[in-house]
Amino acid sequence: MSIDVGNYYPFRDGRIDEIENGLTESVWVERQIGRPVVKLLNTIPSKALMAAGRLAGSRDRVALPISGDNTKAKEIVAQLIDRIGFDSVDAGTIAESWRQQPGSPVYCTNPTKEELQLWLKKSTVLHLPPTERRD
Numbered sequence: 055m056s057i058d059v060g061n062y063y064p065f066r067d068g069r070i071d072e073i074e075n076g077l078t079e080s081v082w083v084e085r086q087i088g089r090p091v092v093k094l095l096n097t098i099p100s101k102a103l104m105a106a107g108r109l110a111g112s113r114d115r116v117a118l119p120i121s122g123d124n125t126k127a128k129e130i131v132a133q134l135i136d137r138i139g140f141d142s143v144d145a146g147t148i149a150e151s152w153r154q155q156p157g158s159p160v161y162c163t164n165p166t167k168e169e170l171q172l173w174l175k176k177s178t179v180l181h182l183p184p185t186e187r188r189d
């Protein structure tokens with residue numbers, strides 16, 4: 055299993071035409087490396103990852119989206135995420151992982167599980183064009 059924690063920022067990474075034209079970032083990654091990925095951890099800044107872990111059941115426990123085409127792989131990483139103090143939500147297939155890309159409502163907003171479930175559903179408008187993004 056490969057895990058994709060990456061994000062595409064053209065001013066940092068260089069322009070990638072396929073993504074600029076709408077290809078989901080992790081689909082592009084899969085094509086580059088020639089195998090499927092599970093996308094997670096891209097939505098949480100490293101400082102929050104270090105500080106925001108909570109015991110299961112805590113009201114302020116942050117939840118992370120997990121996207122991918124392999125259900126078993128997603129279950130495994132969900133267990134891993136739980137062990138380091140975070141809830142998770144299955145965010146769908148890798149083609150749907152644009153819902154957790156930069157510019158989406160769940161990106162770097164540290165949602166609870168309930169908020170994450172709601173905001174993923176509300177992500178009906180595609181993320182900002184990459185060229186308009188800033189950290």
Ligand SMILES: NC(=O)c1ccc[n+]([C@@H]2O[C@H](COP(=O)([O-])OP(=O)(O)OC[C@H]3O[C@@H](n4cnc5c(N)ncnc54)[C@H](OP(=O)(O)O)[C@@H]3O)[C@@H](O)[C@H]2O)c1
Nearest residue numbers: 058059060061062063094095096097098099100101102103
């Ligand atoms: N930092 C965060 O808070 C955070 C949170 C969520 C997601 N992310 C995403 O995770 C990814 C990595 O972020 P980071 O903060 O870990 O960046 P980073 O500290 O700058 O590390 C980037 C790593 O990628 C390597 N690298 C860069 N260009 C490469 C190339 N052409 N071929 C092979 N290796 C290359 C670098 O190697 P060298 O050291 O040899 O240059 C370095 O080890 C990004 O997509 C970022 O958006 C970051």
